[in-house]
Amino acid sequence: MFDFDGIHEIWQTITRNKTRSLLTAFGVFWGIFLLVVLSSTGNGFENGLMQQVEGVTPNTAFFFTGETSEPYKGYQKGRSWSMQMADLEAIKETFPCVKAISPEASVWSSEDKNVIYGSRGGSFSVKGVLPEYNTIEKSKILKGRFINDTDISANRKVCLLGKKVYETMFERGEDPLGKMVKVNGIYFQVVGVIRSYTDNVNINGSIDESVILPYTTMQQVYALGDKIRFFAIVADDETPITDIEEDLKQLIKQRHDIAPTDEDAINSFNVSEIFKAFKGLFFGIHILIWIVGLGTLMSGIIGVSNIMLVTVKERTREIGVRRAIGAKPKDIIGQVLSESLLLTTLAGLVGLCIGVGIMAIVGSITANMPSDNMMFQEPYMSFKAAVAATVIVIISGLLAGVLPALRAIQIKAIDAIREE
Amino acid sequence: MIRLEKINKTYFGAQPLHVLKGIDLQVNEGEMVSIMGASGSGKSTMLNILGILDNYDSGNYYLNGKLVKDLSENEAADVRNRTIGFIFQSFNLIPFKTAMENVALPLYYQNVNRKKRNQIAMEYLERFGLKEWADHYPNELSGGQKQRVSMARALVTQPKVILADEPTGALDSKTSAEVMQILREVHETGITMVIVTHERGIALRTDKIIHLKDGIIENIEINNPDSIDFSKEIK
Structure with a gap:
């Protein structure tokens, strides 16, 4: 047939x-x-x-402080609070699965041109982070290096420039390393240029349009004190971030006399859930x-x-x-x-x-x-x-x-x- | 060649219709007979039974010495294909096939390969003077040409019997005469032929005229077509 x-x-x-x-x-x-x-x-x-x-490691979670919503241990509700560096140390000790942890603070300037080099200037956000931040929000180092431990411990006045910042402030091909850039009135030495992995995912503004400072330097220069309102963690691959998210919150609440049932005092979201x-x-x-x-x-x-x-x-x-x-x-x-x-x-x-x-x-x-x-x-x-x-x-x-x-x-x- | 013994056929509709009431008939090998009768006399039904297109209720039908009764669809198809050639009033050529392909179609169902069957088809077309028309589609042919194609198709399998249902019914008198001439020539090669017609002029060209009336054979008229001068006949 x-x-x-x-x-x-x-x-x-x-x-x-x-x-x-x-x-x-x-x-x-x-x-x-x-x-x-x-x-x-x-x-x-x-x-x-x-x-x-x-651009973002999937096993990542972000935490940020809010106002308490329940009275606890003599404190009234509606209290504004913040974390300290010691909290991050405690987290690292309690949760060995945390691969990287970094606070982040951002400052936006109301000035027209808050970043100045020579005759050029531009308006960019300023971020303070720890060295580990580089494993949380992936970025490419185009020139020089990222923030290192010495920058943190010595409160060095160094900075990294986002790609767009570099392009605005310097001639094409000009070597920015070692140059002094004025950020909100204070001079910082450029140690690197970085570019974000992708444009669409970023934390508190694009890295490309930011000046990155060591977190400790940022605290000192902007008189933030030892206050942390936002931090990010990455857990190792064996531990889904959702497994430790709640325990981690409880640890912080306990350290800051916040009711364990308080839902508003500390907020978080994790990337794995978005994924x-x-x-x-x-x-x-x-x-x-x-x-x-x-x-x-x-x-x-x-x-x-x-x-x-x-x-x-x-x-x-x-x-x-x-x-x-x-x-x-x-x-x-x-x-x-x-x-x-x-x-x-x-x-x-x-x-x-x-x-x-x-x-x-x-x-x-x-x-x-x-x-x-x-x-x-x-x-x-x-x-x-x-x-x-x-x-x-x-x-x-x-x-x-x-x-x-x-x-x-x-x-x-x-x-x-x-x-x- | 064909023997009918007490064939009865009733159509069961709203009103049962006894169409054939015990037909006895013998058609010898090489005979050319015609069946005549008014409409409703049962002549088409008889042809359908002869062609194994329809079955009968009682009696016996022998074709080429074999009893044709309660055949399966496949057996019936095979007998039709190899033993019987059909010529229809409305030609029934397949419109999207050329003259040659129409003629070759019965051989396709014998699983003859295409080259071979087209070659055989061409021979038959040539015999009917249609060689130049082999690649034409039916709608490009005249009525007479169409009927000649359908005769070629009926003969291509070298059947024992040709059954023709009003073969000239759709043709004018001149073409009818031509077609009948060809049928006679075919008959002279020894093929048994049964023609259903209601035109006496056609029936007169056959050896025997079987008159059907109300489902029975009224009489059988023996005829000698060679003694009639058809050139003078006016239909």
Whole structure:
């Protein structure tokens, strides 16, 4: 039945009835095409977004102080409080799984130009951090080095410049290392230039547009005292950050006479949950895409089945004549099933190829765009999904042919002659 | 070649219709007979039974010495394909196939390969003077040409019996005469032929005229077509 001659016979029937075949095939073509485009687009957004958050270590949590909401140990509620360096030491001792911990303080200037070098100036935020901060918010050191322990212990007046700060303050190619830059009226020596991993994820403002100071220096220069209102931790890979988040809060509450049940005194959020939320979101989007895609495909297949049913009715005479001159029921079933299979498979493959082709073009266009803000990366369907789609098309091609084929063998040769 | 013994056929509709009421008939090998009768006389039903397109309720039908009764679809298809050639009033050519492909189609169901069957089809088309029209589609052919294509298709499997249902019904008198001439020539090669018609002019060109009336054979008229001068006949 599937010899070359048989395929030729079916191919002839399909190609000599072009309009009918095209109309029949279009639904399936469209279904697969949409499935490919949707699925690729979904992947594109997922890749894009995932690349954006690559800059942050997933196993990270941030903590910041708030006002107490419950009276405790003689304190009234509504108390404003802050942490100290000693708290961070205590955390490190209590939780050996904490890989890195760093407070962060930021100062924004109301002045027009708070950072000045020579005749140039600009308005940038100023951040104070510990050396470990570099493992929390990933950044690339373009020149020099990051803040080190000596900077912290000696309260050195050194700074790192964000990439944009460097570009604003210095000539292109000029070596900034060792130069003195005036930040909010005080001179700091430049020890490095850094660039953030991605533009879209940043903590308290982009690193690119910040001047980074040692935390201790920052406390001293800005008269912050030993106060910490915000810090970040990274746990090692074996410990999900969510496991220690609550215990860590309790430790701090205990050290600061805050009620263990107080929900507002210390706030936190962790990146792993955001990651999980993203993953969940995209899982949902993918399911939605497949439901929509398969739904479209299904309506295409029902369309094929429907048109073939009508076609069979219209072809009563042809089928009757074929029966009269010796076609067996299996020949007729074979013919209708093969026509359906060939049509849907071809239409599906064309849809697949055109979809993949278009997404390849879209992909190459987006790849050539400046990638700083690309929320859309590599919009390609996975090979597995493409294979799955093809298999689905082939199976459904057969299924679509079943009903018309059953209808076709009901046609007796005598019907062809009767129908005048 | 064909033997009918007490064939009965009733259509069960809202009103049961006893169409054939015990038909006995013998058609010898190489005979050319016609079946005549008013509409409703059962002549089409009889042809359908002869062509194994329809079954009968009681009696026996022997074709080429074999009893044709309660055949499966597959067996019936096989007998039709190899033993019987059909010629229809409305030609029943497949519109999207060329003349040659239409003629070759019965051979496709005999699993003859394409090159071979197209070659055989061409021979038959040539025999009917249609060689130049082999690549034309049915809608590009005249009625007479279409009927010649359908005759070529009926003969391509070298059947024992040709069954023709009003073969000239859709043709003008001149073309009808041509077609009948060809049928006679075919008959002279020794093929048994049964023609259903309601035109006496057609029936007169056959050896035997079977008159059907209300489901029974009224009489059988023995005829000598060679004694009639058809050139003068006006339909």
